[in-house]
Amino acid sequence: MGTLLEGHIAVVTGAGSGIGRAIAKGYAAEGAKVMVADINAAGASETAAMIADDGGTSVDSALDVTDRSSCAALANKVMAELGPASVLVNNAGIVRRAPISAQGADQDWDDIMNVNATGVYNVTKAFLDPLRENKGRIVNIGSIQSFVHTGNAAAYTVAKHGVLGFTRALAAELGPDGIRVNAIGPGLIRTPLNAENRANTDMEARFVAQTPLRRAGEAEDIAGPAIFLASDMSGFVTGAYVPVDGGYLTL
Ligand SMILES: NC(=O)c1ccc[n+]([C@@H]2O[C@H](COP(=O)([O-])OP(=O)(O)OC[C@H]3O[C@@H](n4cnc5c(N)ncnc54)[C@H](O)[C@@H]3O)[C@@H](O)[C@H]2O)c1
Known part of the structure; x- marks a missing residue:
């Protein structure tokens, strides 16, 4: 067990799976007490059980x-x-890929904007008081799609550009209160979010071919940067976007 987050109380949304689960486990392993929150209550309690097995402390919630x-x-x-929470990770997200004229595009737009953009606002608002009290840290999970577009995902691209904009706006607004706000931009990370797409298309091969490090990421690849942004090691870092994409955005 490390000590980088000792004394911290961290809230991770979407922590019942994938990247959120890896961040929650990583935070607990660095000494934080973690709230594992997810719309999938069973996934959240599974993550909490894993944290307990590893000797960490967490509570789970729907x-x-x-x-x-x-x-x-x-x-x-x-x-x-x-x-009082001192760290908030806005990680919960969904993706649906279809052209803008496809049947169901209106519903996809509403759902993706509601979860991936408005959801970040909603959770942040709910935790402002304790974050102010603790000079807290907010880590928003963006995407390479905070900068670029990948196939048939207009709503997701808009929402993730929005997450980057929200990160910059809040870093400026909350900096005087001592709250740091940063974003992480994962590239293709092998999680349940894209399992079907990876199984049924050559998406992973195309992505890897465009990635200087020549591999897809794993959820655990996001934990280290998320620990850095929550810890005192990043004490003068705010409004930043940390790409964790194997170099995808450099090409
Ligand atoms: N996997 C990737 O390649 C990738 C790349 C870039 C960004 N991201 C982002 O990383 C984040 C995590 O994705 P993941 O790959 O771990 O996916 P995942 O599907 O494994 O996990 C997402 C979690 O969010 C939860 N969730 C969905 N809607 C919710 C809601 N309304 N309220 C609370 N929780 C909700 C799900 O139940 C799930 O447990 C997302 O924001 C995603 O957009 C993922």
Whole structure:
């Protein structure tokens, strides 16, 4: 066990799977007490069990980031069961790939904007008081699609560009309160989010061919940068976008 996050209370959304799970486990391994929150309550409790097995401390909870009352309830639960949050990771996200004229595009647009963009706003708002109290840290999970487009995902691209904009806006607004706000931009990371697409298309091969490090990422690749941005090691870093994409954006 490390000590980089000792004394911290960290909230990770979408922590019942993939990248959020890896970040929650990584934070607990560095000494943080972690709130593992996900709309998939079973996934969240599975993550909490893994953390316990590793000797860490966490609480799990159901959370729908699109529902402001659910976000407020989570903030109350964190305060009651762990104390005032000092780290928030806005990680929950969905993706659906289809052309803009496809049937169902309107619903996809609404759902993706609600979870990936408005959800980040909702959870951040719910935790502002404890984050101010603790000179906290916010880590938003963007994407290479915070900068570029990849196939048939207009809503996702807009939402992830928005996550980067929100990161910069809040870094400026909350900096005087001592809150740091940064974003991580994963490239292709092998998680359940893209499992079907990876299985049924040559998407992974195309991505790897365009990636200088010549591999796809694993969820654990995101944990280190997320620990860095939550810890005192990044004490003068705010408004930054940290690409974790094997160099994809350099080409
Ligand atoms: N996997 C990648 O290649 C990749 C690349 C770039 C960015 N990202 C981003 O990383 C984040 C995590 O994705 P992942 O790959 O780990 O996917 P994942 O599907 O494994 O995990 C996403 C989690 O978010 C949860 N979630 C979905 N809607 C929610 C809601 N309304 N409220 C609360 N939780 C909700 C899901 O239940 C799931 O557990 C997302 O924001 C995604 O956009 C992923």
